Amino acid sequence: MAEGLKIQNSDLNLQFGGRIQYDYNRSEENNQVDEDDFNLRRGRLFVKGNISENWSFKTQFNVDGSGAEDLYLRYNGFDSGQTITIGNQNMPFGLEELTSSKDISVLERSAITELFAVGKAEGIQFNGALGNQTYALGLFTDNDVDSEKGFAARYTFSPVKTQSSVLHLGVAYKNISDDQALGLEAAFATGPFHIQAEYTDGTTESNNDASGYYVQAGYIFTGETRPYKGGKFKRVSPSSKSGAWEAVARYEDGDGNHSDIELGTTDATAYTIGLNYYANKNVRLGINYTDGEDNNSNDTGNELRLRFQVTF
Template identity: 30%
Template sequence: MHHKISTLAMAATLAAITTPAFAQVAEAPDEEALRQELAEMRAQMAQMAARMEALEASLAETNAVAQDASEQIADAVDTGQSTPGQTIEFKGMPQITDKSGWSFKPRGRLQFDAGTIDVPGSTGRGGFGGETRRARLGASGDLPGGFGYKFEFDFAASQLTVTDAIISYETGDAEILVGQFNTFQGLEELTSSVHTSFIERSAFTDAFVFERRVGAALVINSGDILVQTGAFTDNMIDLPGTKNWSLDSRVVYMPKIGETQLHLGGSIHYNELQGGSTVRYRQRPLVHFTADRFINTDRLDADNEFGLGLESAIISGPFHAAAEVYWQNVGLSAGMQDPTFFGGSIEAGYFLTKGDTRGYKSGTFDRSKPASAVDDGGFGSLQVNLRYDRLDLNDAGIIGGTQDGYMASLVWKPTDYTMLLANYAHLEYGDAAFPTGTGSRDYAADIIAMRAQIDF
């Protein structure tokens, strides 16, 4: 290929040079002058040929260096060894670790949802919908001296928001966290959205406004005991200008008996609100791509919130089960009786593919890795899940409505980092926010939804 390029280049150059030369010959056919010009042309052509040969040699050397570098990178990823003192592990993306204590790993996720909501037509609600549920990019790693970092941004809905922004310090079994991160309010809330068994978490986690907040926390993870406690303000998007503050704590007992993982825990939440604040508890019908909340307390003048949660789970081979309950008490500022709202869910799931089990790590559900992934010539993992979900926003004269959900999901993971999820939910409403044409607020909704997901 290089010789063909050189020949074409020389021919083009010869044509360019000989054209004025032959013009001169035609005008002055002096034999001595013609010989001199031909000699000059030969010298120029020889110089150009030498330059092209040098360029070809340089190009061949560059290609060899690039090929060698490519092979070294591939070998480093395969063997986990790069330059001396560094290791590379593949965890969705390469994670680079240096012997001095530095590490770096890109992270992110893409989730696309679509589905339909079928409710009585006279409510004026329901229909087909879809969205980019999450589109996140970030990085995490360690720093020398026991420090660590994690930051992540979400680009969904054409908005840039900060999800996690954490600086940490670890010593022994203790870890100190400073920045924006999840408060400690339950098993499913703290389980990453890429590892949940349904398209959305239990209804109460969204209704009671569990969210990431700016604060500082202490985490002690020792053997079978996990303790998490922290003090927080509000989400970064609400800062500065807020005087709200909260205290959150969670304790988990997580023994492993043989091959069976057990999980028992509880959490407590207190949120002090600045004067003139309001709270509102409401919830969508399972999916996030609709703005309709069929149960809704509307805004309540409040001084504080007090929450109490209990959680449990078991993982045994292909089977898992989990249950959570949560009570949210609101201290109203209008001299009314303080209401206590309730939410909870219970679910069970089973892998239909051999050798698969649900992942678990440090007090939350973690990544499930197919025993026979598609990239290894297998089918991936296939899991079926059933859930009952209850949310009650009626108490102390406040009629926010009730929602009883009967749900099923089918989760197919072709590889460790890809997932397709299908959901069905039958929701029964009492005192719904949107009446039918006859004025009834007691009716049902059926939802079918799907998610395509990739993360790293």
């Protein structure tokens, strides 16, 4: 399901693409409306390409002027298929974090993922696969003034992997100064059904202990299977012209960045229900409702979110 439009001459091929995500969201804290807004969530363009047989690159940036996302040079000349990636890129940590924002089934990632998520990071990463296993090891700097350095590593294994079923297991560890965490991943998809869970335990950059988990399940009424490749899930691609419909639910508990439901960075419990309509492989509409409660203060929060998404 390659995205973007590919053009080619004798020396070089380039692929152009991007994403637009607009959201309406209405959130309440203790039953008081706090946000009621229509806003750009993400607007990005990318160019990627292959250079000779051994090198490739990707440049992706936010069109609102807020900076670069992926921006890297990659060596893929090893016979055994490994790659070395140099520049701004995803750190190998977390199934939900590594699944593209175009492809996640719940519109926003879980609070524990958002707490430890660093977005893209500058560094050098080694990636490979062996049968149904993937492995990644990278050296990274954080984005602080002091540019502290560290590493992140991830290993995944899919003991079941057929056309219509996958069982995914993963473990990752990162240690970049005060930002340290261990992550455990498990997911199972069969036919139109999937379930996915992660547990993360660590200390954040501001040096606080934190741990939490989420469990997510989804069902595609129109019968498609959620695609899986290289230790990550991809977006549902409708098999008929009338599109695909998917229902999702998520339960989460523990420390996390619960700011979507106006609870901030705290220890909370929340559930989300949602519905996605994949009009075709490029257009997706989604609606989510999340409701949660702070485990200490008993503050409550909720959010209704609509998403209009086009990827090209």
